[in-house]
Amino acid sequence: MTAITYLEAIGQAMREEMRRDESVFLLGEDVGTYGGAFKVNVGLLEEFGAERVIDTPMAEAAIIGSAVGAAIMGMRPIAEMQFIDFITCGFDQIVNMASKFYWRSGIPAPMVIRGPSGGGVKGGPFHSLSPEAWFFHVPGIKVVVPSTAYDAKGLLKAAIRDNNPVLYLEHKLLYRMPELREELPSEDYVVPIGEAIIRRPGEDMTILTYGAMVHQSLKAARTLEEQDDMSVEVLDLRSLVPLDREAITESVKRTNKVLIVHEDTLTGGVGAELSAILAEDLFEYLDGPIMRVAAPDAPFPYAPPLEEAFLPNAGKILVAARKLAAY
């Protein structure tokens, strides 16, 4: 068995699910002949044919709308966004159709919308988006964000099998990251949606994070242990909707200090909601203010030094964590 990348784990999940269930199919721009803009889907067209791996026109509203139609007719479509930034063109189909269909009609719309999100690859303002906050806000759609190869596969399988629309946000920076290669179980497995995981246990502070920032947070936690003798817990949320409130509560009750880290911009981000939950439910367990490390409220920059300055990283997490520790 070989260790596979985060990207290969996504491809594997789709292949295995398409083999397992004939109602599963993939549609999107260049997903077939080209194998996907990032080659996530290589080999799928050859194995499953053009009826189940469908190259579509450049029209996200049509891709997502078709997926909604297929889903309510009993299929389990996977709609790929070439870059997640383009999901905005299909916004209406998600927030007005997919998310409300079961509510309105009692007919489920089991579908997955997935695509490369996140920055750090010099993609500029239209190829670096972290769009989770928009959909996090919409009732009726689940949102998952894997940070490891194991989770990439397990969460995608869970998303495909889920009877609700699921937005699956893969991070393009993690696609081929060598340190994320891992051997995955040969047997079928899923990572249940709605379960966070402690990536690093600690006692002095909890970092709530997800996606690529899990790795930056872990890096900061290691430094804090070495240099500051601090034991920092890193809780990878994995699912943003539904949130694993139990895991968050359990961790925060133990550590009493919380730092929230996300790559998305600050205002109205996932961190804002997490912060509100903590203030409402766990106020008397807090030994310091709830702090956030996030991108500044600005469009994603293109120039590499600006991108570097824009994105949260281990260094910025360290500064915030030290401030919180001293509080």
Added chain:
Amino acid sequence: MPTPVKMPRLGESVAEGTVGSWLKQEGDWIEKDESLAEIITDKINAELPSPVAGRLAKILVQADETVAVGVDIALIEENADVSSTPAPESAPGPDAAPVKSPERADVAVMDRQSASRDSNGSKAAAQPARIGEEERQRISPLARRLAREHDIDLNDVPGTGTGGRVRKEDILAYVEQRNAAPSAPLPQYTAPAPAPVAQPAYTAPVAAKAEPVTTIAGPDEELMVPSRMRLAIAEHMVRSKRTSPHATTVVEVDMTNIAKWLEKNKEDFKKREGHSISYVPFVMKAVCEGIRKFPLINSSWTEDNKIIIKKRINMGMAVATDAGLVVPTLYDADQLTIAGLAKQIAAIAQRARANKLTVQDMQNSTFVVNNPGTFGTIISVPIINQPHAAILSMDSVVKRPVVIEDDAIAVRSMMYLCLSFDHRILDGAGAGGFLQATRQKLQSYGREIDVY
């Protein structure tokens, strides 16, 4: 037959203690080792565990009153019948305790703080108001909840967070200290109780609570009520100056080789040992050497005009914390290597800053090394930590042009060692000899130093 509760000796040089507050009211039932009162001394604040289970029959010393160690401060009726609540009227305390017959009428249902104020009667009105709860502004939500759960008065907890904020570790340290209190030695049960009359030197506490003088701030002034720790330090300093005729003498030490060694090995040492090393353990080591040659440095002048020479060298080290100055003890410093001293110094300083010092940490020191040099000072005149015979200040190590052998001028790392000594015990010859020996030890190191 009620059991008397005596003012405990919380620290070696502590001859008296103040009842900070009573945690039980007269008539309350108390378990053995349950906290009875809060005792404040210049060394430590601690909660006094009840020696027996029973009913608190009578409070003999009211809150904010100061009495000598060994004086009865309360009476506890063992196996008291629950119904026989009234406090015995006929139990005056031992002669010297400043007992008042408190008005018992209406304090029973009041909360502890107001009760302790009110039961002071008219005296309470004359003394400066205690720091009110409202003045403690910085408390984390968690700390507030924990304080409530552990029934802690937040005014008693020094905060170590930013801006003096009370946070989780402060409360936990306080609780730990409170829990540790039962194990604190209560020597009055084993040692002969000191005469209940306080020694003459100690009769005028700085706080001068009873004086009816009320200071009022002028238009361009601000009135600050010092913390208990500040008051305790003030009292100790005045007492020390009044007790010992201080004389101070200074030597200059060439620290070049040690400075170079530190420069070269400091980082590696920290990586290897997990804590840093500074000039302090070198100086402590040398001081031990000096004390070996001049044992009178490690002694005390007693009340009956004798000199007690201490065989153990327990080094007090002054540590500045957010709450104030504390001088915890590094036991048997002469038994440790330089690296061993560095380790102990780091551990004690950390406990001090985390407010986790124990009673044990705060007593039995025989000599103090103070390091104002960290603040860049070049000469200091320290005040003796009673009842020691002397105190040493080490000031900054600075590079100076120095005339060395052959009348050449060289750049050397120089440091002043300033010794204040009790002139009753020592003369210039003894003090100078000790400094000489200490300096010789410090200058004896070559380029390669084995700290282990």
